[in-house]
Each structure stands twice: as structure tokens, then as C-alpha cells.
Amino acid sequence: MKKETTRQKKVAKLLQKEISELFLRNRQEFFGDEMVTITAVRPAPDLSVAKVYLSFFKPESGADLLKKLNENQKNIRHAIATKLRNELRIAPHLNFYIDDTQSEAYKMDYLLDSLRIPPPSADKFNPADYSEEYDPNDND
Numbered sequence: 001m002k003k004e005t006t007r008q009k010k011v012a013k014l015l016q017k018e019i020s021e022l023f024l025r026n027r028q029e030f031f032g033d034e035m036v037t038i039t040a041v042r043p044a045p046d047l048s049v050a051k052v053y054l055s056f057f058k059p060e061s062g063a064d065l066l067k068k069l070n071e072n073q074k075n076i077r078h079a080i081a082t083k084l085r086n087e088l089r090i091a092p093h094l095n096f097y098i099d100d101t102q103s104e105a106y107k108m109d110y111l112l113d114s115l116r117i118p119p120p121s122a123d124k125f126n127p128a129d130y131s132e133e134y135d136p137n138d139n140d
Contacts, residue, residue, distance in 0.1 A: 011043045015041045016038050016041040021081065022083075026058060028067070039054065040099065056098070
């Protein structure tokens, strides 16, 4: 993966700030009572497209809200372009995505918590203590 340029980082920060302000001003129109966080903005190297990652407080409503945002993509881009007309020559096309980093982290925590690891002992190593599916004849 290529490293982000300084310009990309500046544009990402600027877009994240302006999009969040737009969402805050028009919260009821876009989200109703749902809480939303813009977790990241990733502009393309040519700054023509930006991926906007959103995290929803209630993940089950995320798909509906994302659909609504994508339907209003043109209006959102126009509002951002108007606001940033002195800083960006062309406002990038915005693509909205659900950021599932937090739910993936919860899944990993659950998996780690569900592992059955016996306390260390001075006894002989027994692989059956670590896995119920252990087959000593299996050479894989």
C-alpha cells in the first residue's frame, strides 16, 4: 500500500472536518437520532475521489443510513465544494463506507476470550489440552 502524501493528509483532514460540520448542521435530515462518527477519510492520490468511513452507534441501522447518504451524495459534494471553494480547486467525489473496525475488534476479543488455555504446568506437554480436535496421526 502506498504511503499517503502530505497533500492527501491535509485534504483528508479538511474533508473530515467539513463533512462532520455538514452532518452536524443537517443531522436530522441525514441521520435522525442516530449517532455517527466519521472515522477516516481517504482521498485518492489524484484527489478526485475520497472514501469516507463512518461508524454508527447502532450498527444495525448503518446500511439504511449509508444508502440515504449515497442517494444524497451529489448534494453533500456540492455543499462541501461551496464551503471549500477557496481551498480546493475541485471537490472530490465522495464514497461512503461503513467502518467495521470496531465490530471486528469485538469479534477478535470474543475469540480470544473463548480460548481455553490451561495454566502452565511442569507436567508433560499434552496437545489435547489445547485443542479438542487434535489428532496425533494427522501430519498437517
